[in-house]
Amino acid sequence: MVTAQLLVNALALGAAYALVALGFVLVLNAAGAVNFAQGDMVMLGGVAAVTLSGLLTLAGVRLPGVVLLPLVVVVSGLVGLLVAALGFWPLRDRPPAAMFVATIALAAVFEQSAMAFFGPEPRTAPALWEGAALMIGGVAFGRQPLALILVAGLCVAGVYLLLERTQTGRRFRAVAQDRDMARALGIRAARLVVGAFALGGGLAGLAGALLGHQFFVHAGQGPAYMVKAYIAAAIGGWGSVPGALLGALLIALFETLVSAALSAVWAQALLYLTLLIILLWRPQGLFGEAIGQRA
Amino acid sequence: MKPGSTLRILLAQGPAPALAAAGAALAWLALAGDSYTIRLATLAGAQALLVLGYQLVFGHAGALSLAQGGLFGLGAYVAALLSLHVPWAMALTLPAAALAAMLVAAMVGVAVLRLQTHYFALATLAVAQLIHLAAVNLETLTGGANGLAGILPVVPRGWPMLLLVWGLFGAAGWMVARVLAGLAGPVLDLAREHPQAAQSLGIDVAALRFSAFVAGAGLAGLAGALHAQVVGVVSPDVADMPVMIGCLIATVIGGRRAVLGAALGAILLTHAPEWFRFLENRHLIAFGLLALAMVIVAPDGLAALVTDARRRLRPPVTPTSAPAPQPPTVARAAAPGTLRLESVGKSFGGVRALDGVSFEVAPAEAVGVIGPNGSGKTTLVNVVTGIIAADAGRISLGSETLRDRAAYAIARLGVSRTFQQAQLVAAAPAEDAVAAAAWRRSPRPSLPAARAEASHWLARLDAGSDAARPCGALPAGRRRLVEVARALMARPHLLVLDEPGAGLSRSERAALARHLRAVCAEGTTLLIIDHDIDFLAACTNRLICLDRGQVVADGPVEAVRRDPRVRLAWFGIDHEEGAA
Numbered sequence: 018m019v020t021a022q023l024l025v026n027a028l029a030l031g032a033a034y035a036l037v038a039l040g041f042v043l044v045l046n047a048a049g050a051v052n053f054a055q056g057d058m059v060m061l062g063g064v065a066a067v068t069l070s071g072l073l074t075l076a077g078v079r080l081p082g083v084v085l086l087p088l089v090v091v092v093s094g095l096v097g098l099l100v101a102a103l104g105f106w107p108l109r110d111r112p113p114a115a116m117f118v119a120t121i122a123l124a125a126v127f128e129q130s131a132m133a134f135f136g137p138e139p140r141t142a143p144a145l146w147e148g149a150a151l152m153i154g155g156v157a158f159g160r161q162p163l164a165l166i167l168v169a170g171l172c173v174a175g176v177y178l179l180l181e182r183t184q185t186g187r188r189f190r191a192v193a194q195d196r197d198m199a200r201a202l203g204i205r206a207a208r209l210v211v212g213a214f215a216l217g218g219g220l221a222g223l224a225g226a227l228l229g230h231q232f233f234v235h236a237g238q239g240p241a242y243m244v245k246a247y248i249a250a251a252i253g254g255w256g257s258v259p260g261a262l263l264g265a266l267l268i269a270l271f272e273t274l275v276s277a278a279l280s281a282v283w284a285q286a287l288l289y290l291t292l293l294i295i296l297l298w299r300p301q302g303l304f305g306e307a308i309g310q311r312a
Numbered sequence: 313m314k315p316g317s318t319l320r321i322l323l324a325q326g327p328a329p330a331l332a333a334a335g336a337a338l339a340w341l342a343l344a345g346d347s348y349t350i351r352l353a354t355l356a357g358a359q360a361l362l363v364l365g366y367q368l369v370f371g372h373a374g375a376l377s378l379a380q381g382g383l384f385g386l387g388a389y390v391a392a393l394l395s396l397h398v399p400w401a402m403a404l405t406l407p408a409a410a411l412a413a414m415l416v417a418a419m420v421g422v423a424v425l426r427l428q429t430h431y432f433a434l435a436t437l438a439v440a441q442l443i444h445l446a447a448v449n450l451e452t453l454t455g456g457a458n459g460l461a462g463i464l465p466v467v468p469r470g471w472p473m474l475l476l477v478w479g480l481f482g483a484a485g486w487m488v489a490r491v492l493a494g495l496a497g498p499v500l501d502l503a504r505e506h507p508q509a510a511q512s513l514g515i516d517v518a519a520l521r522f523s524a525f526v527a528g529a530g531l532a533g534l535a536g537a538l539h540a541q542v543v544g545v546v547s548p549d550v551a552d553m554p555v556m557i558g559c560l561i562a563t564v565i566g567g568r569r570a571v572l573g574a575a576l577g578a579i580l581l582t583h584a585p586e587w588f589r590f591l592e593n594r595h596l597i598a599f600g601l602l603a604l605a606m607v608i609v610a611p612d613g614l615a616a617l618v619t620d621a622r623r624r625l626r627p628p629v630t631p632t633s634a635p636a637p638q639p640p641t642v643a644r645a646a647a648p649g650t651l652r653l654e655s656v657g658k659s660f661g662g663v664r665a666l667d668g669v670s671f672e673v674a675p676a677e678a679v680g681v682i683g684p685n686g687s688g689k690t691t692l693v694n695v696v697t698g699i700i701a702a703d704a705g706r707i708s709l710g711s712e713t714l715r716d717r718a719a720y721a722i723a724r725l726g727v728s729r730t731f732q733q734a735q736l737v738a739a740a741p742a743e744d745a746v747a748a749a750a751w752r753r754s755p756r757p758s759l760p761a762a763r764a765e766a767s768h769w770l771a772r773l774d775a776g777s778d779a780a781r782p783c784g785a786l787p788a789g790r791r792r793l794v795e796v797a798r799a800l801m802a803r804p805h806l807l808v809l810d811e812p813g814a815g816l817s818r819s820e821r822a823a824l825a826r827h828l829r830a831v832c833a834e835g836t837t838l839l840i841i842d843h844d845i846d847f848l849a850a851c852t853n854r855l856i857c858l859d860r861g862q863v864v865a866d867g868p869v870e871a872v873r874r875d876p877r878v879r880l881a882w883f884g885i886d887h888e889e890g891a892a
Contacts, residue, residue, distance in 0.1 A: 051430055051433070103604060103608075104604075107608040108607070108608065111611075113429070113430075114374075114376055114429060115607060115611070117376060117429075117430075117433065118376075118560065118564060118607055119604055119607045119608070121557060121560060121561075122561060122564070122600045122601075122603040122604040122607065123600070123604060124557075125557050125561065125596065125599075125600040125603075126597055126600035126601055126604070129594070129596040129597045129600060130597050132596075133594050133597065240553050244437065244441070247434050247437075248434065251430075251431060251434055255430065255431075282445060282448075282449050285441070285445055286442060286445050286449075289438040289439075289441050289442050289445075290438075290442070292434070292435075292438050293423075293424075293435055293438050293439070296424065296427060296431055296434070296435050297423050297424070300426075300427055300428075300431055
């Protein structure tokens with residue numbers, strides 16, 4: 018029954034990666050450029066969760082994780098707005114590489130700020146659903162992974178409905194397809210792009226808070242999450258939302274299984290090698306590109 | 313380094329401000345430098361080499377590589393292993409480290425350089441991560457997380473090492489600056505910003521990018537080896553992400569392309585903890601914010617600010633390029649062949665842009681192509697010149713097959729072209745834009761000689777007064793003339809022009825038609841696309857009319873003009889076209 022536990026763990030990890038990748042792709046589609054700070058937004062979400070719960074405990078308030086989460090999402094959404102204000106807005110008429118470089122600088126600022134003000138040592142974020150493992154059919158399942166799958170699933174479904182079923186979502190997809198055309202049709206593209214940054218930040222922060230219980234929170238973890246989101250978007254087909262979600266799940270499954278079979282180091286090395294092979298064999302991703310000529 | 317005096321020296325006009333600044337820095341180090349200061353200055357030199365290499369990759373080739381830090385680490389480990397295991401070959405450590413990095417870059421580059429920016433960045437990031445993983449986990453070789461200690465330097469640490477490192481930077485920087493001051497400067501700019509235009513001049517853009525990537529890697533490997541020898545130990549940190557981020561930030565702050573920028577960015581990056589001690593452990597935050605500010609406000613970095621200030625203090629006297637003794641002619645010695653298209657087809661999705669197009673253009677013939685918008689005219693140009701590949705049919709020039717050949721290879725057969733949207737580097741003066749066409753000649757002319765010829769071509773098209781003006785400042789019509797001059801300077805057998813007359817006044821169009829007639833009389837075949845039948849009648853003898861991807865008429869200008877099918881395509885479908 019080890020496999021069932023492994024699969025739940027892989028699914029939980031994949032659900033968190035999916036949140037990060039979803040934010041990454043939303044910003045990618047809206048701004049037409051890579052947000053390299055996405056991983057450090059995840060880290061800041063974890064930092065926010067640890068800090069908020071610490072502050073509240075000091076004040077004598079003990080909030081359950083479920084109540085804490087919306088607060089973290091709001092804080093991370095504001096971080097997303099900050100990234101939009103510094104990394105996107107002043108560079109909106111420049112080639113995409115400018116935003117790429119600007120967000121690399123921002124990522125460094127986030128990481129160093131966390132290092133300076135939060136400290137380099139890893140800490141644990143509060144659990145979402147505390148308690149002993151649940152026994153289902155004779156197999157023990159941790160509560161946190163199950164809660165993670167549930168929360169992440171709900172959020173992904175919410176964003177999906179937003180994109181597919183609302184007028185805002187339709188406008189957003191129009192902007193992603195052709196920003197100039199959308200603008201000519203009277204859509205306020207800039208607002209939607211800034212909104213995508215806020216949403217992307219919120220999703221990243223949520224992932225950070227959710228993962229922070231199982232995998233610790235530390236200042237240097239941002240790039241690892243960014244790379245996962247980037248890989249998910251690349252193998253899922255650049256710009257495709259379902260592709261990125263599937264890519265995130267595949268990465269998590271790959272990591273969990275290879276770690277279990279060989280080691281965590283092999284899981285990383287083989288992930289990068291597989292990525293290189295995929296990029297060489299199918300530069301348009303496993304499922305085809307949704308948008309072309311972007312960086 | 314006293315900022316005041318250094319700045320004044322840099323601002324001074326003359327051939328040796330860089331040498332003077334270096335001399336001042338050395339004098340200051342000799343007077344005030346303790347061993348720690350000298351060590352820091354040496355590390356700054358290694359960093360400057362790393363940044364110089366990254367400028368080649370990112371600044372000049374325009375490839376956003378994230379492997380530069382990993383290649384630096386690779387060089388550091390190669391130097392460490394050689395000095396520990398093969399102590400008798402100390403002299404070879406530096407070249408070996410550079411070669412190792414170049415070898416890895418060559419293997420990676422062959423595979424990933426063709427990827428688009430975002431995939432290229434990710435692929436190089438993956439390579440860097442693999443190098444770092446190897447450094448951490450191949451414990452028997454690399455010592456794992458503890459790293460390797462006891463690395464010996466090729467020359468004693470302190471002054472000798474300092475002079476070696478900065479001497480190497482000086483030599484490498486001088487070489488790079490010399491190359492860029494020649495014809496390679498405008499050519500690299502064109503290849504980076506308008507790769508299709510570069511290919512249309514016979515420049516193999518992929519090969520240029522590859523060379524820049526490998527050369528940049530060599531400097532990274534060398535920098536890593538020097539770093540390891542100065543510090544005496546290596547650990548996986550030398551191959552980790554922060555090295556790459558630091559290199560990128562130093563490049564952005566110093567400047568992406570100027571050699572001076574590499575030195576400035578590297579000195580700032582290595583000395584920031586020292587100079588901004590009051591910020592305690594927060595200097596890196598300030599540094600990141602500074603880089604962000606530079607991206608937004610001064611994308612060309614500190615070096616450009618210094619150069620601008622210098623230029624404002626004392627505007628440089630523009631050397632008037634000596635005119636070539638003989639006005640150049642277009643035709644080349646070899647006899648041009650016939651351009652032959654047989655049932656050429658090209659579809660975009662469900663749209664058949666070209667559908668069974670067949671025609672021939674004889675040597676030294678001038679043929680115009682007309683047709684309403686969307687009739688496939690530009691696709692025809694792109695298929696002939698190899699920018700896009702045809703789906704069906706045969707295209708040949710004389711005995712050479714053009715179909716499925718790379719665009720630069722087609723250009724090397726003597727085919728040159730202009731673009732509907734002029735593809736010119738905005739900052740480059742018109743004469744430099746035209747001079748780039750001389751890149752493939754052998755022997756390759758010097759930049760002044762190429763400029764002199766370029767100004768002749770511009771003058772021949774009545775655009776001589778624009779020679780020194782940046783292309784971005786020219787009106788659209790004049791930009792097209794610059795492109796025509798560039799295409800002529802490539803000395804083509806076959807010249808393909810995509811709407812050369814658009815944006816010009818009626819009299820300018822008439823003059824251009826006259827010049828094109830003269831070019832044709834010198835033996836160059838012309839294939840000209842335009843909407844203006846009067847313009848085409850003035851410079852060609854034969855018209856081909858395209859409609860929905862098919863040739864609907866082909867014959868002498870007057871016959872095609874009267875052809876009912878042409879009148880239908882021209883006036884019956886799109887009224888505006890006839891008026892334009």
